[in-house]
Amino acid sequence: MPTPTSGDGRRGANAAAVLRAVLDHGPVARSRIARLAGLSPAAVSRQCTDLTRLGLLREMPELVAPGAVGRPQIPVDLHPGTAGGPLAAGVHIGVPQSTFCVADLRGRILARGSFRHEGVPAGVLPDRVGRALAEFITPYVGGGRLLGVGAVLGGWVDPGRATVVRHDALDWHRLPLGAELERHTGLPVRMDNHARAVAQSELLFGRPEARRSLVHLFVGNVVDAAVAIAGVVHRGPRSAAGDVAHLPVPDSTVVCPCGRTGCLEATVSDTALAREAVARGIVPEESAALIVDAAASGDRRADELLRQRARAVGRATGLLLDVLNPEQVVITEQSSLLEAEYLAEIRAAAVAHSHVCDDPERIVVPHAGPAALPVAAVTVLLNPLFRSPLQTLGKTDAMAPSQ
Incomplete structure (x- = not known):
């Protein structure tokens, strides 16, 4: 019973x-x-x-x-945070930089900042990020309004231990990042993989259909994914779910470091895109942001390179649709967050390659748009609060019984 x-x-x-x-x-x-x-x-x-x-x-x-x-x-x-209500701090740790934010209970960003990683060795980067984060949140500390810090990044993250198990691009392995951030900020820290965090953000703040079933595909320097069923994001044993770096992309001939051909990350990551753009003379240095800027300025070569990536992302999305058939697929990819034309390319390729999905509207960008990752970071902190507000704030014993 x-x-x-x-x-x-x-x-x-x-x-x-x-x-x-x-x-x-x-x-x-x-x-x-x-x-x-x-x-x-x-x-x-x-x-x-x-x-x-x-x-x-x-x-x-x-x-x-x-x-x-x-x-x-x-x-x-x-x-509301603008009227003295609770606040949440967030940090997204990417490869080129970390992005900081402070948000209210609805995940609305009230302040943003960043810290560039160039020239910072992997071994000291956690300390530098922690110091920069502590400095950023200093104006908001005091009065008990700041509830804590949510931290997200790519790779294999163990939320229970607040540990980065593996992040090859940052050369972090078995790193107790949560403890490092707590040491600098003096606040409780919750961590998760960024793909799972964006998925959770959609469940908490996004479209209602996401709560039935959702697949999120993140395309950046790291490429990974998350699956949510009936409002619950799947982590799997040891929180290792979501590694799609070696998912095969139909028609891709790119050689992956693993030795195979056509792996997803080797084909569509920001790193691969930037390397190809430099080789073609489109941009002077390896930067996905420069490619997006060039395309927005009318560079047809940059535009076509972004469209090629969008079509490859779409083909991989078609595979995910066939395997999982979710109500919604959320794509976090820089160009499609900024321009609807690239999302249209992803949708068309996905529907063309899927055997179960003929509705391109099921494929969307995150509800928070370009702010998806900072919002995902604060979601890692806020989601437990919404699931169990009395226990999370630790004041149930002091309150009068109610039911």
Whole structure:
């Protein structure tokens, strides 16, 4: 027989249901929250009181409709960071640079910064990133508003141990990065692979259909993926799920360092793209951003190179569609985030190569657009809060019982 849910368990589940309803529909009256969450009005009232005490919700009496009577009609919403509400810090550690941000409970970016990695040896890079992050968040530390730090990067990341198991491009192996960032910032740190974090960001803040089933394909200097079913991102044993670097790309003849031909990362990564652009004389140095800029300035050679990559990404997407047949495929790839034409190339190639998908609209870019990675970083911190707000903030013992 299933174990009955304890009073504390019901209380935590109810708090999460209320917080989720407010995230999706706020500002929203308590009476409507009760209908959305399937809870009694009394339970909703108690949870709103608890969540307001924790600083997560705020009453908005100024939005009460004329003629409305009684407190249940007063809308509540997530406490905005611009009005003294909680904040989350995030860091995306890429190959050329780290990007920092501070965001509110809805994942809306309030401040951004960056730290370039050029000339910094792999062995000291974690320390330098930690120092730069600590300096960036200094104006937001104090008063208990900053909940912690979410950190994301490519490669094999073990979230439970806050460890980078393997990131070949950065030459990091078995690196306890979470502890390093905590040492510098003095804040709790949560970590995950960037592909899984973007997928989780779509589940938390993105389109509703993503909560049924989702595949996310990340194309940068690292190429990896994530799968989510029924609102849960799959990690697999040892958190190793999502390694698609050697997924075969139909028609690709690029030789991979592994010795095979046509592997996905060797074909479409930013590193491969930039190397090819330099070889063709399109840009003077190996930089994917320069290729995108050149194409935007009218360089037809840069445009065609980006289209070639988009078609290769699309062919790989077609394979993923056939294997997993998700409701939605999210593609994080620089050119398609900025220009719809490259997303159209990905969609056309995917549908042409897929045996199960004839709807190109199932293939989308992240809801946050070019801010996808900073938003994904703060999502790593915020997702546990929305799943279990009372436990995550560690104040359940101090609060009056409710259910």
